[in-house]
Amino acid sequence: MPSQASQVPLDRWFSSERPMGVSASILIGLVTVTAWATAWSDWYSYRTLKTYGADPDKLDEADLISGSLGIISALALFAAAAVFIIWLWRVRWNAEMFCRGQHRFTRGWVLGCWLVPVVNLWYPKQVVDDIVAASDPRTDPHTPTLKEIPGTQLVWAWWITWVIGLVTGNIVQRGVLAGASQLGDLRTNVILSSVSALFTTGAAVLAVILIQRIDELQSVRPWVPWWAVGTPHNGYQPPAR
Template identity: 30%
Template sequence: MTCPRCGREQPPGGSGRFCVHCGRVLGGVRWVATTPDAARPSTPAPRRAPYAGPPRYRSIPRWSLWPWAARPEPGAPDGPLAARTPAEPAETLRATAGLLRRLAVTTALLCGVAAAGEALRYVLLLLSRDRALSGTLLGWSDAIVALFGLLAPMAALATGVVFLRWLLVARGIAADASDTRPWRSTRMLLLGCVLPPLTLTVPGATLAEIEHAGSGADPTVRPRPSRPVLAWWAAWVVGVVLGVVTLLQGLADSTQALADGVVLHFWSDVVAVVVALLTVRVTAHLTELLAPVLRERGRSYVVVGGDAATRSSTVVGTA
């Protein structure tokens, strides 16, 4: 504390009320003069802009309020909850085709890597006839073959299940469009797609019948498959036959049989890649035939009449 008379600082252990230097009574409160608030310069408040009407946008906003509405409770006077509207068959077909496309592409990629692993293994077999091979390289080859030899069949199985789902939906839409009834039952169709030798003919024939009925052809005329259907059918038959031969070859245990098994596995993976890609092609072709999506086509024209206030634009040629 500072004495107001002598201006000296008081020691910490001073006498309390009196200055230890001059003896004057020390004040308990120190008064500080400040400028009144009225005299202080204040920041001017921002002026409010005049009302210019509702908000306007140069383009349609992409935000909106959530379309929420109160739903009646079960047993309430308003009645029970509204049931969910079932999806249309065309929407189901397009959604299933989209899922099938993604699975088929994944299967093609996995089978392609598996084929590369089998090719590497066969090259190592050829090199091992007259030289010693690196253990690291052999380990990588075995790991690739084992890993993708497991992932590729799993992806192919999932693709096959979704393909059967798509096939049933497409068959129903084609039957409704042609006002006919499929002569194969659902059970017969599923068994024919799985059990050999029926699987050589039933899937391809079903695709040909779906294409024939969906195109509006005469039901009494024998179907004539298009190129996408024929290409898929041929690849499917080759894949099934090659798969059966590969399984039978795997029962042998000789050295030459093991080498032949590597070659057969390589070609089986290659054919699986082709079948997966052709599956994407044929399902896209038949989905567009049975459940087409209307797309806008045409050109925009600006018709100028007089001044800028009378300008108008029209779009023609939509489909």
């Protein structure tokens, strides 16, 4: 898909996105806490059914805890996602001025890549790959395209852990086992919820590191727009990552 990066974006200058990145990191940490709280509530529901059987009062109490934590988890995830996407949008602006290289997707996909089913399993990674490549001081400002630059291991690790946590937490657990009332189903729910929390924690740690990494790249690279750097370098090869 064509990008607007080949045009001179005279409507905006560079800006440090460190405060927004710190805010996103804090909210991502909160998502990790709520993921483990959800895993605990699933364990509590399992223990309640196993210990008290069909006692309606105990089951209602467990359902109330589970439902309340579910709402809190959803709100935390929404807040973290909103701030992270805003941060991603802004660092994309910077990246487009550092390097004229064509991004794989237009700027609108910085938001849309998370919302469109199926493609949201790999488009966001490619968006981040291009931002990292354009922000890296080793990337020539006149590089024509960014997709040929190899992605980093950090982005790969972050994305794989995020997708596994997403699948186990939202698709398998909440889809297949939603409303489970049998003891065996609840035990499976506990296992999946714990796996999801584990991978969500890993993805959260890697996301915070990734935010810091992009901030470092954009801070170290001279804030000079690509159109003011001079002529392209002949025979330029993308740097190895």
